[in-house]
Amino acid sequence: MINIIFGLLCTKAFAESTIMGTIQTFDGTPVSQAYIYVFDARSKYQYTRSDSAGSFSVDVAQGAYRILIAPTPFDNLVPVFYPNEQSYCDGERIFGGDTIDVVLEEGKIISGTLESPNGEPIASALIETQDDVSPVDRVAQTDSDGKFIIQGLPSNHNLGWRCYIEAPGYPEQYIGATYEEDLALRVEDGDIGIHQLKEGIFLSGVVEGPQGVIPDAEVFGYSGSQVVGGKTQEDGTFFLQGLPPGEALVWSSAAGHATTYAPNFDRPTEFFPLLEEGSEKSDFSVQLPEETILNISLVDDGPILGASVLLYNDNNTVGRGNPVDDAGVATIDRLHKGTYFLQIYAENDGYFNEWYENEEGNIPIILNENLNITIDREPASKLTGIILDDQENPVYGADILMSNGVDVQRARSDKDGSYTVWGLYEDTWEFSVSYTPLCPNDRSYVTMYYPNSPTASESMMIDQREQEHNIILPIDDDHDEMSDTWEDENGLNSAYNDAQEDPDQDGISNLEEYRSQSNPTQEKTSQCGCQSNSASFVIPILLLAWRRRE
Structure with missing residues (x-):
């Protein structure tokens, strides 16, 4: 069966x-x-x-x-x-x-021209309209004369549009000569004329290593929440543009060398104030030492494949990560000498996501030279199952939440209703399944708890490497946390939220009646607060069959 x-x-x-x-x-x-x-x-x-x-x-x-x-x-x-x-x-x-x-239907049109601060047309710039209504931001590109036409804007929109601009060699900005979305000029349809872009700041200098200048090194600049990148020339020099004014930061990375923040730090340390449009700093000198390499082998009975690691410096300001290769080894290069801490991500391979640690806390990894380390991992438990509605259809996108009071694990059901919760310790866990519809008129379901109840009453014991638990979510299209079937069977209205109503006027709301599985249309008479002819909580035969399998 x-x-x-x-x-x-x-x-x-x-x-x-x-x-x-x-x-x-x-x-x-x-x-x-x-x-x-x-x-x-x-x-x-x-x-x-x-x-x-x-x-x-x-x-x-x-x-x-x-x-x-x-x-x-x-x-x-x-x-x-x-x-x-x-x-x-x-x-x-x-x-x-x-x-x-x-x-x-035909839409409104915005047209205009983009120019540089000295009046030259800006070609190949991307202009994107933004508002709080349209489902799609409409875009256009400037031609060789700097002209653009944005089409297909909704005709019933009367609040104007922000125009976001990405232009080669210029900071990202908005029409209205601002970098801030909240300060952007809202333009109406029609020809909005000529708009000059802010030029930003300019950063240049040289990247060197122990053997001299480094050609083809990657160089990055940061200012005003924007980042640009480039590469050094044959003589090790670089030039960066397209950043807004602000506190500027420069760093560089090259094969065989440690990633370094100007002038010679292993982390962001020195910021350079360039607060005016057109400001320039041309004397950056980034000194890259030789790299240190860390190889991390994750093993159980053999190599653990599919995991990844993230290595942090000693104050968590810089993190570098990589997945393991086919031999179960993760290599992190371009490191400075120093102290690091390691986080391991291996849940989907049947292990835990956790720091490299012991009973005393995180284990520091001290790099004074290239280092190979091997880390043994203990397998974790996992919980699998299928979630159906009370019409035996798979529930797609249900949220599974498990907590043992210390750790919290989450999963979401696939289109076939299946789910897997990874990385579970052998312990007692609270278990719930909920569903949050994206729209008020979308289908929803009653939140259910282990083993299959609308109230949290029991905990689940995880004591095997692989366990299974299937669950039924009652359909709840009026979003009142009561089963629509139960509402229909008990004379309530499954078309609107009547959770707090009390038709039998016994002081117990419909939602409370549902959760206690009593009759919401018959006043309670027994001292225990229950009733002899209460409606039974209908569990499909399918669920009972599943539970016999567990």
Whole structure:
């Protein structure tokens, strides 16, 4: 019986159907090359594009979807969520097998010109409109004369748009001569004229090592929350531009050398104030010592594959990490000599995410030369299972939360309802499964606790390397934390939130009645606060069969 049921579940979870449709303008002209984004209930998406006839099709698994149609930047057509909405949640839910027809309206247009501070046109700049309404930020690129045209802006939007700019050699900024989003000028549709960009600051200098100048070294600059990068020339010199004024920081990295912050530090230490537009500091000298290399082998009975490590300096201001290779060895190079601490990430390989430590705390790794270390890991336990609703459909995107009072572990169910919680110690754990819908009109489910109850009453004992627990989440489309089926069976309204109502006027709310599994329409008469004819809590036969397997 169980095998038959699981076969049916797999068929339900992975059965595919097709959403098809056409996209056209109000006059019936097909819209080709439009992007069609198909969002599932957890906001993950796939996309396709319309053909020359404006048609599209996309294969989807079971479930509800919202469709975003985004014309190309070359079309003056407004992006919408089907059928004609700017908001994700206002979009209509579509299911496999549906066919939709989309009509796009013409939008507003913003045009203008970008110039440098000395009046030269800026070509190849990207301009992006931003607002708090549109589902897609519309973009354009300046031509050789610095001119741009942004199309497809919604006609019912009257608050103006911020225009964000990325231009080669200039700091990221907004029209209105500001680096701050909150201070950006909100422009209306039409021609907004000529706008000059702020030029930012300029950083230059030389990168050297023990053997002299270092060509082709990577160099980075930071200021005003922005970062730019470049490389040194054959003579070791570099030039960086495109940063806003601020406290500037420069660092460099090169093969065989330790990553170093100007002038010769192993961590961000010295910042240089360049607070005016056009400011320049041209005498940076970054001195890179030879690198120190740390090789970390993670082992159990053999090498642990798939793990990764992150190495921090002694005040956690710099972290360097890498995954292990096919031999289970993680190599971290370009290090300064010094003291480090190591964090290991190996949960998905059946181990713990934890610091390299002992009973006394984190174990310092002292690097005075290249070093190889081997670290033995203890396997962790994991919990797997399947989450279904009370109609025996897989629940996709349910959040599993486990806590033993010290550690907290989380997981989320896949499209087939399956989940895995990794990195569990052998201990007693609180276990709950909840679901948070993205939109007020989306399907939701009652939060459930171990073993399968709407109230937290028992803890789960993890005492094996691999354990299984399956659970049923009752459908709760009115988002009141009560099963819709239970509400219908007990004379309540499953179409709106009536959790705090008390139809039998016994001082016990509907939600409390549900959690105690008493009758919400019959006043309690027994001293124990319960009743002899209370509605039973319906657990599908499927769940009982699962529990016998555990």
